[in-house]
Amino acid sequence: xxxxxxxxxxxxxxxxxxxxxxxxxxxxxxxxxxxxxxxxxxxxxxxxxxxxxxxxxxxxxxxxxxxxxxxxxxxxxxxxxxxxxxxxxxxxxxxxxxxxxxxxxxxxxxxxxxxxxxxxxxxxxxxxxxxxxxxxxxxxxxxxxxxxxxxxxxxxxxxxxxxxxxxxxxxxxxxxxxxxxxxxxxxxxxxxxxxxxxxxxxxxxxxxxxxxxxxxxxxxxxxxxxxxxxxxxxxxxxxxxxxxxxxxxxxxxxxxxxxxxxxxxxxxxxxxxxxxxxxxxxxxxxxxxxxxxxxxxxxxxxxxxxxxxxxxxxxxxxxxxxxxxxxxxxxxxxxxxxxxxxxxxxxxxxxxxxxxxxxxxxxxxxxxxxxxxxxxxxxxxxxxxxxxxxxxxxxxxxxxxxxxxxxxxxxxxxxxxxxx
Ligand code: LLP
Numbered sequence: 001x002x003x004x005x006x007x008x009x010x011x012x013x014x015x016x017x018x019x020x021x022x023x024x025x026x027x028x029x030x031x032x033x034x035x036x037x038x039x040x041x042x043x044x045x046x047x048x049x050x051x052x053x054x055x056x057x058x059x060x061x062x063x064x065x066x067x068x069x070x071x072x073x074x075x076x077x078x079x080x081x082x083x084x085x086x087x088x089x090x091x092x093x094x095x096x097x098x099x100x101x102x103x104x105x106x107x108x109x110x111x112x113x114x115x116x117x118x119x120x121x122x123x124x125x126x127x128x129x130x131x132x133x134x135x136x137x138x139x140x141x142x143x144x145x146x147x148x149x150x151x152x153x154x155x156x157x158x159x160x161x162x163x164x165x166x167x168x169x170x171x172x173x174x175x176x177x178x179x180x181x182x183x184x185x186x187x188x189x190x191x192x193x194x195x196x197x198x199x200x201x202x203x204x205x206x207x208x209x210x211x212x213x214x215x216x217x218x219x220x221x222x223x224x225x226x227x228x229x230x231x232x233x234x235x236x237x238x239x240x241x242x243x244x245x246x247x248x249x250x251x252x253x254x255x256x257x258x259x260x261x262x263x264x265x266x267x268x269x270x271x272x273x274x275x276x277x278x279x280x281x282x283x284x285x286x287x288x289x290x291x292x293x294x295x296x297x298x299x300x301x302x303x304x305x306x307x308x309x310x311x312x313x314x315x316x317x318x319x320x321x322x323x324x325x326x327x328x329x330x331x332x333x334x335x336x337x338x339x340x341x342x343x344x345x346x347x348x349x350x351x352x353x354x355x356x357x358x359x360x361x362x363x364x365x366x367x368x369x370x371x372x373x374x375x376x377x378x379x380x381x382x383x384x385x386x387x388x389x390x391x392x393x394x395x396x397x398x399x400x401x402x403x404x405x406x407x408x409x410x411x412x413x414x415x416x417x418x419x420x
Contacts, residue, residue, distance in 0.1 A: 001365075004333040004358035006324040008238050008369055009285060012038060016397035020287055020326050020365050023391065028405055029289040029365075030306050032376050032390040036072060038283040039372075040395075043076035046232070046275055049251040052258040054270040058102055060230045061087050063276030063373040064284075068392055068402035070094035073279065081274050084108075085115040092119070102227075104146060104193060104274075105130065106168065113137055124193050124227075126169050128177050135185025142190040144227070145170055145178060149212025153205035153231070154197030156317040161229075162196040162209070169194060172216050189220055195229030195274065201242075203250035206231060207257065214261050225270040226261075228254075232278035236370055239322045245278075277373040284372030285324075286311055286388075290364045291343075300338045302360045307342030308349050309382040311368060311375050315348050323351075324367040325358050333358035340366065344383050376403075384411050 001019045009015060014035050015023075024031060046057045058079040061070065065087060071094045073080065079100045082088045091101050098120040105113070106126055110133060116123050117138045125131045126146035134143055148169025152162035161168045170178060182189055196209040210228055217226050232250075235242035258271045288304040295301070313319035323340065336359055340352040351368065360366070379387045386406035391399050 001326045001328065002330045004325040004327060004331065006239050006322065006369075008322065009324060009367065012282075014038075014285060014393075016393050018393060018397070018399055020367065021328065023399065024287055024289060024365060026399075027389045027391055027401065029287060030304075030310050030388045031287045032284050032371060032388055032403075033287055034066075034069070034284045034372060034390065034392045034402070036283075036392055037395050039069065039072050039279065040076055042279045042282065043073060043078055045247060046273070046278060047077065049247060049273070050255045050258060050271075051251075052255050052262075052271060054268060055258070056225070056270055056272040058227070058272055058274045059279050060274045060276030061091060062377060064280040064375070065090050065377050066390055066403060067094050068390075068400075069280065069283075069372075070096070074100070078279075079272075082116075082121070085112055088116060088119065088121060102144070102272075104195075110137060117141075122190060124191075128170060128174050128181060131170075131178065131181050131187075132185075135181060135187055140186040142188045143182075144191045144193055144225075145189065146193045146195070147172060147213060147216050149194050149196075149209060149216060151205070151209045151212050152197050153200055153209065155199035155233070155319070158317060159198040160196075161198070162194060162212075172219075175216070175219055189223060191223055191225035191227060191270075191272075192217055192220070193227035193229065193272075193274075196231060198231050199233040199277065200231050201233040201235070201245050203246070203253055206250070207253050210254075210257050214257070217261070217265070222267070223265075223269055225272055227272035227274060230274040230276050230278075232273075232275045234278060234281045234370060234373075236281075236320050237322065238369070279373075281370045281373035284370075284375060286368040286371035286375060288366050288368065290360055290362055290366060292362050293338075293360060299354075300336065302338055302340050302366075303343065304340060304351070304366060305343050306351055306366075306368065307344030307383065307385060308346070309344060309380045309385050310342065310388055311351065311371060312378045312380075313374055314351050316378075321352070321371065322369040323355065323357060324369065325360055326365040326367060327361075328363065331359070335359075344385070381406065381411060386411070 390403035
């Protein structure tokens with residue numbers, strides 16, 4: 001294979017000598033390819049983020065719920081969050097212990113709460129009504145509460161999760177009611193949580209947001225932990241030289257916040273963070289076959305098999321993913337403007353609009369970079385398409401299949417035919 005542009009996968013030795021044409025021949029297109037070493041590296045970077053000793057990194061599993069992915073994160077000693085019984089189920093299967101799992105709920109049913117309670121998993125509720133519901137189901141136990149400190153941030157309005165316009169968290173004005181409910185049901189408040197939103201490239205909003213949750217924390221005497229949520233960003237525009245989040249500076253500022261607060265609080269408490277994207281995004285390149293190219297007027301299109309059922313981020317948030325072009329023959333890399341599209345019957349089915357890339361031809365393979373977060377986990381069977389396989393490149397370069405591609409039979413297995 002030849003590569004016409006970009007140096008990202010070379011710099012990280014992403015494919016470890018494996019040829020993308022061989023990978024597609026063996027596992028089909030499209031294909032999520034993961035690099036184990038990158039997953040481990042990101043876990044270790046965040047574990048070492050601060051010097052404050054009582055610090056816990058909980059991987060936010062919604063970014064990538066693959067079993068092998070979870071197993072790797074577990075083996076790095078991280079804890080994990082869960083949004084649903086389905087995530088808990090996968091996490092327990094991957095080897096996490098109930099005490100490693102923190103269920104952060106949003107509008108859950110009694111049955112869903114009971115699922116976690118029955119498995120001794122700590123639950124974080126995000127409304128006073130859900131706190132009551134929890135109290136009725138599990139009086140005399142420990143619980144955590146998600147607060148909405150009023151400061152939100154994120155790469156798109158759809159991923160800002162604090163502030164008055166969002167559905168998340170308990171507004172601090174309800175703290176007196178919270179205290180009443182806690183005492184009514186004999187509940188102990190184990191910790192409090194916030195998540196201001198997804199993707200910051202500069203630690204400022206995260207640090208500012210932390211003040212809001214700390215002000216709330218001061219109003220409770222005996223907290224075991226404060227969870228600051230996720231949001232740590234990755235540079236999606238590496239090909240244009242976008243710098244990384246400065247983790248050293250972020251860690252230094254967080255240390256100041258942690259040590260400062262713990263001293264004033266007068267009690268040892270644990271600080272938690274909850275990154276999803278930072279740990280998973282850069283660990284995957286999504287490969288796709290180019291099936292055809294064509295012009296509509298002056299606009300050139302390359303048609304691939306990555307519909308928004310495979311990677312929804314560009315269609316849903318206008319997200320940018322860098323693209324590398326791989327070819328069988330060594331061609332000159334003349335650049336042109338091209339729109340990369342999928343195979344779904346909607347005109348919004350676009351992966352990259354008017355992108356300047358080396359000339360692309362049918363038979364080329366494209367690598368969509370940074371696809372490991374909110375890629376496969378948000379994929380669907382829309383248009384009755386099969387969700388792709390996932391493979392992992394181990395640290396020794398060996399390729400293993402970690403998820404089979406869906407089958408046609410699976411598409412129909414839950415349907416019940418009429419007797420007509
Ligand atoms: N904690 C909670 C409670 C969350 O809701 C989230 C993400 C995280 C942690 C992890 O955030 P991260 O570190 O990954 O930014 N689908 C969108 C992102 C949605 C994030 C939802 N919540 C995307 O593809 O950009």
